[in-house]
Amino acid sequence: xxxxDLRAVIRTAHDSGTALRxxxxxxxxxxxxxxxxxxxDVAAYRGxxxxxxxxxxxxxxxxxxxxEIEAVLAEQGQMLAFEPPHFGAATIGGCVAAGLAGPRRQxxxxxxxxxxxxxxxxxxxxxxxxxxxxMKNVAGYDVSRLLxxxxxxxxxxxxxxxxxxxxxxxxxxxxxxxxxxxxIARLNAWGxxxxxxxxxxxxxxxxxxxxxxxxxxxxxxxxxxGGEKLEAAGAFWLAVREQTHPAFTGQLLWRLALPSxxxxxxxxxxxxxxxxxxxxxxxxxxxxxxxxxxxxxAGGHAVLYRxxxxxxxxxxxxAPLSPALLGVHRRLKNIFDPQGILNPGRLYAEL
Amino acid sequence: xxxxxxxFLTDRAGLAARLGAILPAHCLLLDEEELxxxxxxxxxxxxxxxxxxxxxxxxxxxxxxLSTCHQLGVPVVARGAGxxxxxxxxxxxxxxxxxxxRFNKILRLDPLARLASVQPGVRNLAVSxxxxxxxxxxxxxxSSQIACTLGGNVAENSGGVHCLKYGLTVHNILRLRxxxxxxxxxxxxxxxxxxPGYDLLAxxxxxxxxxxxxxxxxxxxxxxxxLAQVVxxxxxxxxxAGEAVAAIIAAGIIPAGLEMMDQPATAAVEPYVxxxxxxxxxxxxxxxxxxxxxxxxxEIARVRAVLMAAxxxxxxxxxxxxxxxxxxxxxxxxxxxxxxxxxxxxxMDGTIPRKRLAEMLAAIxxxxxxxxxxxxxxxxxxxxxxxxxxxxxxxxxxxxxxxxAFGAEILELSVRLGGxxxxxxxxxxxxxxxxxxxxxxxxxxAFHRIKAAFDEKGLLNPGKAxxxxxxxxxxxxxxxxxxxxxxxxxxxx
Numbered sequence: 001x002x003x004x005d006l007r008a009v010i011r012t013a014h015d016s017g018t019a020l021r022x023x024x025x026x027x028x029x030x031x032x033x034x035x036x037x038x039x040x041d042v043a044a045y046r047g048x049x050x051x052x053x054x055x056x057x058x059x060x061x062x063x064x065x066x067x068e069i070e071a072v073l074a075e076q077g078q079m080l081a082f083e084p085p086h087f088g089a090a091t092i093g094g095c096v097a098a099g100l101a102g103p104r105r106q107x108x109x110x111x112x113x114x115x116x117x118x119x120x121x122x123x124x125x126x127x128x129x130x131x132x133x134x135m136k137n138v139a140g141y142d143v144s145r146l147l148x149x150x151x152x153x154x155x156x157x158x159x160x161x162x163x164x165x166x167x168x169x170x171x172x173x174x175x176x177x178x179x180x181x182x183x184i185a186r187l188n189a190w191g192x193x194x195x196x197x198x199x200x201x202x203x204x205x206x207x208x209x210x211x212x213x214x215x216x217x218x219x220x221x222x223x224x225x226g227g228e229k230l231e232a233a234g235a236f237w238l239a240v241r242e243q244t245h246p247a248f249t250g251q252l253l254w255r256l257a258l259p260s261x262x263x264x265x266x267x268x269x270x271x272x273x274x275x276x277x278x279x280x281x282x283x284x285x286x287x288x289x290x291x292x293x294x295x296x297x298a299g300g301h302a303v304l305y306r307x308x309x310x311x312x313x314x315x316x317x318x319a320p321l322s323p324a325l326l327g328v329h330r331r332l333k334n335i336f337d338p339q340g341i342l343n344p345g346r347l348y349a350e351l
Numbered sequence: 352x353x354x355x356x357x358x359f360l361t362d363r364a365g366l367a368a369r370l371g372a373i374l375p376a377h378c379l380l381l382d383e384e385e386l387x388x389x390x391x392x393x394x395x396x397x398x399x400x401x402x403x404x405x406x407x408x409x410x411x412x413x414x415x416x417l418s419t420c421h422q423l424g425v426p427v428v429a430r431g432a433g434x435x436x437x438x439x440x441x442x443x444x445x446x447x448x449x450x451x452x453r454f455n456k457i458l459r460l461d462p463l464a465r466l467a468s469v470q471p472g473v474r475n476l477a478v479s480x481x482x483x484x485x486x487x488x489x490x491x492x493x494s495s496q497i498a499c500t501l502g503g504n505v506a507e508n509s510g511g512v513h514c515l516k517y518g519l520t521v522h523n524i525l526r527l528r529x530x531x532x533x534x535x536x537x538x539x540x541x542x543x544x545x546x547p548g549y550d551l552l553a554x555x556x557x558x559x560x561x562x563x564x565x566x567x568x569x570x571x572x573x574x575x576x577x578l579a580q581v582v583x584x585x586x587x588x589x590x591x592a593g594e595a596v597a598a599i600i601a602a603g604i605i606p607a608g609l610e611m612m613d614q615p616a617t618a619a620v621e622p623y624v625x626x627x628x629x630x631x632x633x634x635x636x637x638x639x640x641x642x643x644x645x646x647x648x649x650e651i652a653r654v655r656a657v658l659m660a661a662x663x664x665x666x667x668x669x670x671x672x673x674x675x676x677x678x679x680x681x682x683x684x685x686x687x688x689x690x691x692x693x694x695x696x697x698x699m700d701g702t703i704p705r706k707r708l709a710e711m712l713a714a715i716x717x718x719x720x721x722x723x724x725x726x727x728x729x730x731x732x733x734x735x736x737x738x739x740x741x742x743x744x745x746x747x748x749x750x751x752x753x754x755x756a757f758g759a760e761i762l763e764l765s766v767r768l769g770g771x772x773x774x775x776x777x778x779x780x781x782x783x784x785x786x787x788x789x790x791x792x793x794x795x796x797a798f799h800r801i802k803a804a805f806d807e808k809g810l811l812n813p814g815k816a817x818x819x820x821x822x823x824x825x826x827x828x829x830x831x832x833x834x835x836x837x838x839x840x841x842x843x844x
Contacts, residue, residue: 054601055704077603105544112550113522128793134702135734136519136774138508138557139782139789140817141801145521145553149545166603188463192487194574194643216645259542261464278544300543318547324537329548331804335797347548 001044001063003119003127006158009040010342011125019341022152024063024091028098030306032151033317034345042156043091049159050133053078057116057133059161062093073164081108081165083199085241093157099149102241103199103210106191106260106275108165112148117161120147120154123337133161146332152343153351154336168198168212170219173236174227176207180264183207184277188261191276195221201240202273203247210237240274247272250283252307254291258300265294281305288315295319318348326350357809359445361425363402369423370403370447373415378453380404389448392433392440393495396697396751397780401428401442408453410530410566417564418534420447426813427532429560431472431503434495436698437779439507439559439815446813449564451502457481458567465572466525466542471502471565475509478570487572490517493775494683501568508557510775512608512682513639515733517573519775521556528567529555532806542569554801559777559816562805576641579607581678582654584663585632589613592634593708595661596732599638600705602657604650608639609733610682613712616727616740617681620688626681629665636663636732637678685729686740693725693742697754700782701765702774705735714764715739722757724750736774737765763788778816786816787823795820 013020019037026043029035046063053076060069066086073079083102084095096118099111117131120143131137131144147157178186183202187209190197196213208230211218222229230236239245248271256265260277264270267290269282282291288304295302301319304312321329326348333340333351344351367381380386381403390398402425407413420427426446433440442448454470457478461467462485467478475496479488492511493499499509505527508520517523526540539551546552555562586592592611599606612620612635617628628635636658640650651668658666669675681688689696703711712728719726725742739761743754762772762785772778772785786795798817802809818826 052704052706054597055706056600099545099550109518109522110545112553113518122797126793128797129791130794132769132771133704134770134774136510136514136702136731136736137771138775138777139771139773139786140778140794140798141562142508142521142553142557143797143801146550148550148553150549154549166605169603188465192462192465192485192574194486194576196642196646214642214646214649216649217643220643220645257541257543257545259464261461275544298543299541301541301547303547321548322537324531324535325539325548325551328537328551328804332549332801335800335804 024094025089027087118144119159173233431500439779526569529563579641585629590709611732700776703770
């Protein structure tokens with residue numbers, strides 16, 4: 001598959017007004033709003049285009065599996081620091097389009113923080129190049145970062161350049177028996193100290209804290225913090241990243257993003273706390289209106305993360321935008337996809 | 352000078368009357384002598400006198416000023432401390448300067464949540480000073496941090512010497528409150544992660560005052576490392592220093608700062624700052640390590656080994672905080688030091704892949720001969736961001752034009768080497784022509800449409816940051832690259 005083939009499909013769809021549902025590995029069909037349009041499978045547009053370990057970047061076509069990229073990076077002792085979930089066959093294009101990061105998110109940054117450049121095919125079939133390979137580049141608006149989390153609604157992200165980082169030399173995981181409130185307080189207090197924290201996960205009265213960095217720094221932090229050392233920590237964090245940990249089971253899962261210091265919410269169904277208190281998972285039969293309102297009042301927002309598609313369409317997967325912001329979204333969508341053929345309704349029904 | 356770009360014709364008396372109805376007398380400047388200090392920013396070679404300067408004291412006044420200018424079709428240029436180096440805050444002759452200087456309050460500092468909400472006129476360093484008692488600081492530290500404001504940092508996506516490890520402004524902002532040109536207020540980002548919808552923070556940060564006026568900034572604060580130490584290494588050849596930079600990164604080390612200065616730069620700085628630089632060396636590297644004492648000791652040992660292997664002729668490690676600050680003092684004083692040995696200097700801001708450093712430096716030596724001007728080089732070497740300082744004398748006829756051409760050639764070479772025309776200073780008015788080299792017309796058109804999505808009439812900072820396609824067509828006619836004519840779809844005139 002060549003870039004021109006991708007362009008041709010989008011151009012044809014544009015001319016005939018046919019909606020397309022962009023698809024990489026198909027691992028995140030559960031995520032977002034409506035799944036509309038003819039499936040346009042771009043997994044065959046794959047391969048690493050450039051990788052320069054000493055320049056800290058990798059460029060790959062959108063269909064390249066995350067597993068392939070991470071294997072190549074690991075050979076050079078490097079990684080995607082935002083620790084994205086694979087959910088099976090995730091591709092780099094889908095990973096950036098969804099903008100979902102893993103346990104290292106709070107310390108290392110979000111997906112968008114690592115996007116350096118992107119080749120975009122817009123909704124008219126035009127190829128646009130934004131950003132580049134260098135870490136610092138303030139020429140022009142930063143469209144490549146804007147694409148992270150846009151769920152394919154602004155165009156097909158055909159190729160990406162991402163910043164990569166060295167893997168930490170040492171890693172250890174500590175475990176503490178704490179209730180939710182204590183865990184949240186403790187995580188925020190630690191967050192203000194120069195500790196090499198690289199991930200946190202609380203569920204069912206147990207807080208797991210991952211430390212990464214220089215050997216000496218990790219050892220010193222372990223001594224200082226106490227707790228119990230978790231063996232086989234690699235498998236544990238993999239289960240958190242991939243959401244195969246039992247805390248994530250169930251038909252209905254809500255993802256609440258909150259200011260990390262938010263005290264425990266007066267809502268039933270809490271399953272897990274991540275990202276130093278900034279991310280909290282709720283499951284079961286919780287009223288969407290109540291959840292959304294509570295999250296908003298706390299200064300955050302709620303995502304209907306896993307639910308039947310019909311319910312995601314009905315409730316909206318993401319928290320509604322203010323009229324002013326929705327206006328900006330509509331105008332941006334119109335720039336890149338004037339016919340509205342790319343992933344319509346996947347982010348918001350209005351886009 | 353400008354063709355086919357929007358032109359404005361403002362009724363001075365009418366504008367003054369409308370602004371006078373919004374602002375108290377001490378918030379509005381209209382006389383030429385009062386306007387004069389605002390005619391340029393840190394790039395003094397470009398000057399323009401605005402029709403009025405507004406110094407609002409609250410958001411309602413900002414809203415009223417913007418909606419009035421929107422109604423009257425008057426250009427608005429927002430301004431922080433005016434320390435920018437690309438002419439981004441240069442006024443428009445038919446417009447208003449909107450100074451946020453009086454928006455200078457830290458509204459909230461939450462040490463537990465590690466964040467601060469500040470007004471845009473708060474100085475960068477003031478945030479770190481306020482956070483210091485809690486063991487926290489705001490990471491981006493542009494060298495003008497004692498004067499530059501957060502609002503300006505947001506507009507330019509400012510970097511600094513520590514952004515290799517701690518990121519740029521875009522990585523350290525949580526939320527912005529913005530007033531649109533129509534006077535509508537909206538908030539983007541949030542104190543919670545991953546705000547819903549498009550990542551408008553990424554779009555607004557670095558947008559050079561083209562999309563909206565920021566009235567509140569929420570920044571992330573990070574714990575101050577327990578210890579920082581800097582290694583200073585000197586090299587016989589600039590190329591070896593460049594290779595040492597790549598070798599440090601390749602060894603899996605992300606230093607807190609990694610800076611390089613060439614001999615002309617150290618020679619200018621040393622008599623002024625007495626930092627103890629090796630003046631025999633062709634180039635020196637400063638490599639900072641921070642973290643816990645154990646971490647720093649481990650990293651410094653690794654850095655030292657890499658530098659030895661890369662052929663360093665001398666290596667010194669700061670033994671006290673005073674010595675660390677002295678090593679840095681020379682780097683941070685590089686610009687004023689050049690100002691002491693040359694009547695004027697012109698600072699460039701290209702970014703290139705690290706491995707092309709030696710190539711770029713050799714090319715700059717060639718350009719010094721070509722343009723008959725000297726150039727000292729300081730780099731944020733770790734992220735490939737160059738600051739060549741071209742020395743000239745504005746009083747000598749023709750020297751500024753040569754300096755400008757010299758600078759343009761460096762920027763265009765940066766693009767050819769796989770980099771960018773600006774790493775952290777912004778395009779402003781200064782690099783508007785080089786944007787035509789970095790981007791093709793579809794991308795520039797997309798930028799114009801993004802601008803229009805926020806500012807349909809094109810009133811916010813007109814003529815900056817993104818060139819018109821006609822300007823590029825004219826510039827492309829002067830500079831045909833690789834035999835290919837850019838913007839072939841446009842008429843030439």
